[in-house]
Amino acid sequence: MKTQINNQALLIIIDQLADQLVAAYPDSSNTVLVGIQQGGVIVSNLIDKAIRNKIGNNKTSYLPFEHGQLDITFYRDDVRNKILAPDTMHLPFSIEGKTVILVDDVLFTGRTIKAALDALFDYGRPDRVKLCVLADRPEHRQFPIQADHVGKAIHTQSSDKLKLSVNDQGQAELLLITE
Amino acid sequence: MQLSTKHLLGIKNLNSQDISLILSTAEQFKEVLQRPVKKVPSLREVTIVNLFYENSTRTRISFELAEKRLSADTINFAASSSSAAKGETLLDTVNNILSMKVDMVVMRHSASGAPHFLAEHIPAAIINAGDGINEHPTQALLDAFSIQEKTGSLQGRKVAIIGDIMHSRVAQSNIYLLKKMGAEVVVCGPPTLIPKHIATALGVSVSYNIKETLAWCDVANVLRIQLERQNQVLFSSLREYNIAYGISRQLLDSLHKEIVIMHPGPINRGVELNSDVADSKQSIILQQVENGVAVRMAVLYLLSGRTAQA
Numbered sequence: 001m002k003t004q005i006n007n008q009a010l011l012i013i014i015d016q017l018a019d020q021l022v023a024a025y026p027d028s029s030n031t032v033l034v035g036i037q038q039g040g041v042i043v044s045n046l047i048d049k050a051i052r053n054k055i056g057n058n059k060t061s062y063l064p065f066e067h068g069q070l071d072i073t074f075y076r077d078d079v080r081n082k083i084l085a086p087d088t089m090h091l092p093f094s095i096e097g098k099t100v101i102l103v104d105d106v107l108f109t110g111r112t113i114k115a116a117l118d119a120l121f122d123y124g125r126p127d128r129v130k131l132c133v134l135a136d137r138p139e140h141r142q143f144p145i146q147a148d149h150v151g152k153a154i155h156t157q158s159s160d161k162l163k164l165s166v167n168d169q170g171q172a173e174l175l176l177i178t179e
Numbered sequence: 180m181q182l183s184t185k186h187l188l189g190i191k192n193l194n195s196q197d198i199s200l201i202l203s204t205a206e207q208f209k210e211v212l213q214r215p216v217k218k219v220p221s222l223r224e225v226t227i228v229n230l231f232y233e234n235s236t237r238t239r240i241s242f243e244l245a246e247k248r249l250s251a252d253t254i255n256f257a258a259s260s261s262s263a264a265k266g267e268t269l270l271d272t273v274n275n276i277l278s279m280k281v282d283m284v285v286m287r288h289s290a291s292g293a294p295h296f297l298a299e300h301i302p303a304a305i306i307n308a309g310d311g312i313n314e315h316p317t318q319a320l321l322d323a324f325s326i327q328e329k330t331g332s333l334q335g336r337k338v339a340i341i342g343d344i345m346h347s348r349v350a351q352s353n354i355y356l357l358k359k360m361g362a363e364v365v366v367c368g369p370p371t372l373i374p375k376h377i378a379t380a381l382g383v384s385v386s387y388n389i390k391e392t393l394a395w396c397d398v399a400n401v402l403r404i405q406l407e408r409q410n411q412v413l414f415s416s417l418r419e420y421n422i423a424y425g426i427s428r429q430l431l432d433s434l435h436k437e438i439v440i441m442h443p444g445p446i447n448r449g450v451e452l453n454s455d456v457a458d459s460k461q462s463i464i465l466q467q468v469e470n471g472v473a474v475r476m477a478v479l480y481l482l483s484g485r486t487a488q489a
Contacts, residue, residue: 122216
């Protein structure tokens with residue numbers, strides 16, 4: 001197991017993603033940020049915090065995006081092979097007609113995103129759905145799904161595992177686990 | 180995290196981690212029931228038979244709705260309109276249904292132990308929806324969920340179970356569950372409706388005084404007088420029962436504190452519960468029914484793993 005992106009580098013990537021999102025979605029009142037449990041929620045919390053810091057410094061009229069959490073446990077395509085306890089789902093706003101930015105830690109096969117889209121559409125019909133990920137493993141996609149905003153592309157073997165982990169000091173870092 | 184059991188036969192066979200897992204999963208299903216689309220695809224490839232050898236309104240509808248909200252296929256079977264009336268045995272009936280590729284059986288039967296018998300003889304996952312005077316585990320789970328939701332936790336909570344304890348599977352399942360989760364339990368009713376050795380057998384306190392019991396408790400779970408299971412005279416009249424053990428507004432007002440009133444339904448209005456109590460703000464009877472769907476979804480989901488059929 002080795003650290004692929006340490007906390008310092010991770011926060012720089014988060015800052016760049018926050019800049020990208022603010023520039024790409026000027027209509028922030030019509031755009032919502034939705035983190036996918038569990039890693040995606042950590043990333044979306046950090047992006048939300050970074051955007052709030054930027055707005056705080058510049059005193060613009062730009063508002064931070066509304067921010068929620070999506071749990072895909074009940075939508076997994078392998079749900080009955082392995083019964084998992086669900087995480088919290090929290091979407092305290094309507095997504096009808098909005099731009100939804102889905103946030104995940106690692107984009108790998110695309111299965112999580114497919115399940116997240118299924119879950120999301122049970123809450124309403126968004127105008128568009130965008131995908132923002134901290135790390136992309138572009139060689140291993142099993143579905144026609146690509147991210148719109150990528151923090152860093154990482155080239156891996158399919159047997160590798162990339163895992164977002166929070167250390168004892170509460171700092172997030174991305175770990176690479178090889179067999 | 181997984182349940183320690185392949186079937187839900189009773190609360191007796193669950194441990195406190197199982198109960199916590201079911202209750203926390205039910206919280207997430209309760210969220211599902213508030214959405215525009217109140218349905219998840221989790222059990223899309225699962226077929227469930229609801230086998231009801233005894234009458235039921237709430238439990239049957241609640242299970243059926245829970246199954247549909249999980250996208251399972253369901254078949255309903257009522258003994259009164261089936262070949263069971265022609266003398267087919269329980270095991271034959273179930274084996275015939277299972278040969279049509281059914282994965283899970285939800286079962287209510289008037290004989291205590293019927294689901295335990297089935298669990299030994301068939302490969303499907305079995306959920307007990309009430310067996311005779313033994314257990315009604317999903318009712319106890321939804322009662323616990325409702326208590327937790329209303330008061331914050333089960334640990335240290337003072338719960339009174341009032342009425343026909345003798346004939347009540349709801350009482351037995353509730354006692355098992357509440358004791359496992361650290362609540363204090365008092366059972367209260369006329370001596371003829373309380374089993375003699377319940378205090379030593381199940382670790383509860385017994386009271387024959389309704390007013391003292393209500394003054395002690397945080398939550399009163401009031402049970403139905405089960406006239407259909409009583410084959411001898413255990414109290415002189417319903418009117419007398421109401422006077423001695425029925426809960427009225429006047430009685431609640433005399434307590435100087437607000438307790439939570441629960442009832443598993445169907446209510447005998449004017450017998451164990453007066454209408455001005457059943458329909459009051461202190462009563463969470465309709466929330467119990469609402470929570471029943473979420474709790475049953477949690478049980479079905481957690482027992483639906485492929486390994487359960489292997």
